[in-house]
Amino acid sequence: MASQQPRRRRLEVEDIGDIAVVNFVDKKILDEQNIQMIGDDLFRLVDELGRRKVLLNFGNVEFMSSAALGKLITLHRKLQAVQGKLVLCKIAKDILDVFKITKLDKILTIAADEQSGLQSFA
Amino acid sequence: MGTELTIPSDLAEARRVQELIEGDLSAAAYTEHEVFSIKLALEEALVNAIKHGNQMDPDKRVFVVYSVTPDRFDIRITDEGAGFNPADVPDPTDPDNLERPCGRGLLLMRGFMTEVEYHGRGNVVSMAKVREAAAAE
Numbered sequence: 453m454a455s456q457q458p459r460r461r462r463l464e465v466e467d468i469g470d471i472a473v474v475n476f477v478d479k480k481i482l483d484e485q486n487i488q489m490i491g492d493d494l495f496r497l498v499d500e501l502g503r504r505k506v507l508l509n510f511g512n513v514e515f516m517s518s519a520a521l522g523k524l525i526t527l528h529r530k531l532q533a534v535q536g537k538l539v540l541c542k543i544a545k546d547i548l549d550v551f552k553i554t555k556l557d558k559i560l561t562i563a564a565d566e567q568s569g570l571q572s573f574a
Numbered sequence: 575m576g577t578e579l580t581i582p583s584d585l586a587e588a589r590r591v592q593e594l595i596e597g598d599l600s601a602a603a604y605t606e607h608e609v610f611s612i613k614l615a616l617e618e619a620l621v622n623a624i625k626h627g628n629q630m631d632p633d634k635r636v637f638v639v640y641s642v643t644p645d646r647f648d649i650r651i652t653d654e655g656a657g658f659n660p661a662d663v664p665d666p667t668d669p670d671n672l673e674r675p676c677g678r679g680l681l682l683m684r685g686f687m688t689e690v691e692y693h694g695r696g697n698v699v700s701m702a703k704v705r706e707a708a709a710a711e
Contacts, residue, residue, distance in 0.1 A: 517621070519621070549685070554682065
């Protein structure tokens with residue numbers, strides 16, 4: 453039997469005022485198991501840690517498939533349900549096309565960089 | 575047409591196929607944007623074939639045939655599953671379907687590739703990326 457993989461850190465969370473700024477550790481957001489764990493960590497911010505303003509910084513992300521999009525929508529809905537807000541920022545041009553083609557850019561707030569992302573909570 | 579590969583229903587094997595094709599595309603001087611587009615479509619199509627087609631069954635395989643020319647990239651991916659009718663996939667951009675996890679893969683394949691076509695019972699997909707310079711001629 454293979455031993456269970458040690459749980460490694462997939463997100464880096466920095467608090468700027470009351471905003472949780474989240475950076476992804478991985479350059480590629482792929483694989484169901486990996487995405488499940490990223491989702492769990494993101495949902496924990498809202499459900500257990502009570503964060504209401506979440507800024508996801510995609511600056512480190514080079515590749516992402518459709519499998520991750522469901523988690524982002526769920527996070528968006530969770531935050532909406534508690535009068536919170538989700539903002540995405542610093543998305544590479546090619547990955548931005550993923551959001552545009554799926555029309556998720558109409559639902560999610562997307563900022564060009566972290567500074568304008570932070571300002572969009574004001 | 576070109577290179578033929580047969581892989582088991584294993585996502586790690588799908589990554590190896592992607593890396594191999596990425597190497598061929600880079601060697602043929604495809605742009606970063608073109609490589610991204612093809613890699614994304616490949617990811618979606620291979621995950622569909624392994625997960626939805628073959629249901630991760632280790633006894634079932636995925637057959638890949640692809641070719642890279644200076645003008646275009648062509649690939650055909652066949653799984654051993656029951657197939658599906660792409661017309662039955664709900665429109666993932668419909669607000670009622672936003673929470674659904676599936677359907678976006680197909681949409682992205684169509685968005686990033688020039689041609690996407692399903693064949694037979696829906697267990698075979700062919701995709702092509704015609705390079706912009708070639709398409710403009």
